[in-house]
Amino acid sequence: MHASPWKVYGTELGSRLFIGTALYPSPQVMLEAIQASQSQVITVSLRRQTPTKSASGDKFWQLIESLGCHLLPNTAGCYSAQDAIKTARLARELFDTDWIKLEVLGDSYNLQPDPFALVEATKVLVNEGFKVFPYCTDDLVLCQKLADLGCEVLMPWGAPIGTGQGLINPYALETLRKRLPDLTLLVDAGIGKPSDAVQAMELGFDGILLNTAVAEALDPAKMADAFAQAINAGRLAYEAGVMPKRDNAKPSTPTLDQPIWQQYD
Numbered sequence: 001m002h003a004s005p006w007k008v009y010g011t012e013l014g015s016r017l018f019i020g021t022a023l024y025p026s027p028q029v030m031l032e033a034i035q036a037s038q039s040q041v042i043t044v045s046l047r048r049q050t051p052t053k054s055a056s057g058d059k060f061w062q063l064i065e066s067l068g069c070h071l072l073p074n075t076a077g078c079y080s081a082q083d084a085i086k087t088a089r090l091a092r093e094l095f096d097t098d099w100i101k102l103e104v105l106g107d108s109y110n111l112q113p114d115p116f117a118l119v120e121a122t123k124v125l126v127n128e129g130f131k132v133f134p135y136c137t138d139d140l141v142l143c144q145k146l147a148d149l150g151c152e153v154l155m156p157w158g159a160p161i162g163t164g165q166g167l168i169n170p171y172a173l174e175t176l177r178k179r180l181p182d183l184t185l186l187v188d189a190g191i192g193k194p195s196d197a198v199q200a201m202e203l204g205f206d207g208i209l210l211n212t213a214v215a216e217a218l219d220p221a222k223m224a225d226a227f228a229q230a231i232n233a234g235r236l237a238y239e240a241g242v243m244p245k246r247d248n249a250k251p252s253t254p255t256l257d258q259p260i261w262q263q264y265d
Contacts, residue, residue, distance in 0.1 A: 003235035020211025037224035074101035159190025194230035201234025
């Protein structure tokens with residue numbers, strides 16, 4: 001059984017896994033991992049990969065095109081609003097898409113987003129017709145401001161990029177889900193293992209964006225498959241209704257109306 005389809009900025013998707021294209025040991029390994037993930041959306045960075053159809057970039061972009069996935073260009077490596085805006089405009093020209101994963105970093109140590117520059121860039125890009133996917137922290141006030149600017153999707157981190165720490169603040173993420181019920185929320189960054197993804201999906205998040213946890217695995221394709229199954233399981237659990245935690249034990253076999261054979265045990 002698979003979780004129900006969903007829409008992102010009006011585009012219907014079956015998979016709830018977005019996957020990145022960086023850090024793989026070879027283009028072929030990247031291709032196999034993305035195929036195993038069943039992802040329909042892949043992220044690409046203009047700053048970390050050559051956005052041309054010539055020289056060394058040719059094979060990479062041919063592989064990307066062969067996947068037939070939706071492209072989500074990102075502004076990775078930008079440390080100012082203006083730099084991110086310029087990169088987003090270039091991405092729209094190159095890839096013919098209004099989708100942009102907006103990253104504006106404020107700290108090179110933990111790659112934390114700069115909330116002020118992020119809001120500034122979001123305002124400009126939304127006004128220019130971009131469908132913005134902002135990479136942000138789990139701060140409720142920041143997320144509300146981004147939503148007020150017109151973002152239909154938010155991508156709060158679970159932990160700093162590439163750390164594999166999982167969800168370091170589940171309470172904050174759960175609060176976002178409860179306070180912003182109509183927004184599409186994806187956990188972006190910090191997911192290290194499939195159980196981290198299950199936890200996020202059980203909280204009611206709509207999807208997960210991964211890269212490092214798959215690309216740096218001993219077997220990226222197998223890990224991508226594991227994440228695909230984990231995300232589906234977590235979403236199914238959320239849709240089915242996860243049982244609440246209780247302080248006291250509750251018997252699974254009722255004491256009233258027992259079958260007659262139990263009286264002779």
